[in-house]
Amino acid sequence: MRWPQLRAATSLSKRILLAAGMAVVACMPDRPVAPGSGTKRSDVPGASVPIGQFSVLHLPTYDGSGETVHPTYAGPPSPWPSSLHYLFVTPYPNGASAMENPSIFAGLDGVAWDSLPNAPDPLIRPDNGTYLSDPEAVYEPDLNELYLYYRQVADSNIINLITSTDGAHWDVPRVVVKGANHTVISPAVVRLSAGDWLMWSVNAGRLGCDAETTTVELRRSVDGLRWSPAQTVALTQPGSWPWHIEVKWIPSRSEYWAVYNTKLPSNCATSLLYLATSPDGMIWTTYPSPMLMAGATPELQDIVYRSTFSYDARTDVITFWYSGARYDGKRYKWSTVMQRRARAEVFAQISRSPAAALFTSRRAPALVNPP
Secondary structure (H helix, E strand, C coil), rough: CHHHHHHHHEEEEEEEEHHHHHCCCCCCCCCCCCCCCCEEECCCCCCCCCCCEEEEECCCCCCCCCCEEEEEECCCCCCCCCEEEEEEEEEEECCHHHCCCCCEEEEECCCCEEECCCCCCCCCCCCCCEEEEEEEEECCCCCCCCEEEEEECCCEEEEEEEHHHHHHHCCCCHHHEEEECCCCCCEEEEEECCCCEEEEEEEEEHCCCHHCCCCEEEEEEECCCCCCCCCECCCEEEEEEEEEEEEEEHHHHHHEEEEEEEEEECCEEEEEEEEEEEEECCCECCCCCCCCCCCCCHHHEEEEEECCCHHHHCEEEEEEEEEEEEECCCCCCEEEEEEEEEHHHHHHHHHHCCCCCCCCCCCCCCCHHHH
């Protein structure tokens, strides 16, 4: 066990091992995770953490650093007959893109996580001369499979897909989308039905981090494997431009929600995180104020980066997993932080008029190797 603070009468690793003996991710509310285990899964991720409080994730990364970026949460539908929450991240110690390989963590409450027994650590490693980033996890209920998309960067942007029926054993990567550098950043995938898949991504052109502006694009698929050409969607944020995006369909509200950090010209040390809504995924309503700014917590003192979330309609609470960094004068230290927020409070905040100095008050040192 690599987390001394999680040792208890029954360790998290042992409980995860019991749970992993079942099918993939989740279970009905308060259903035992394994016969006789005495351990139950929290159906609402992060429910033990008071609303508004930040909780830093202590993730035992394969490189030993615990520094992480690009979280994506695999929230299962309640009919699943299993037990675990899954979180995917990429380690990013001291800005080392060579370590930026998609990794899986499992937990019972959305707060405490450990490596998944028997899973490769990391799940995948790059070919020589490339690096990996931007994982995005989706559940395919008809096949009872987890789909994990991720970006491979070499002389082009390649979106690969690996799949699994248990979280521990994964098939070989398949290329599903390919584009010139840096035109397919941070894929965000939603499966509405067996024949209706959507993938949003950010197009920063050939300059990438140095680009003056970006656009958000949408591709469609009937199976999650073959994707249409990209269409530019109407998602713009006055004063800055989307950089990494996460999108989810919210059935109870009949709309998509997008969470995205925004960049300034020629800089992707991003300090603002926004939320937008859309009825169709193409036309987006944006809001004047960010939902989170760098400095909200010490771990995110200078950068707020790609983030993920889960909405629970019964409690009307959104659980966020933010990634970001603080600058210690020599380098960035990366972290992932969880927070639960009432939906009404989030939307009240983003609807307010922004402070005049919002876009000029922070300009963190540039990222040499942006994740």
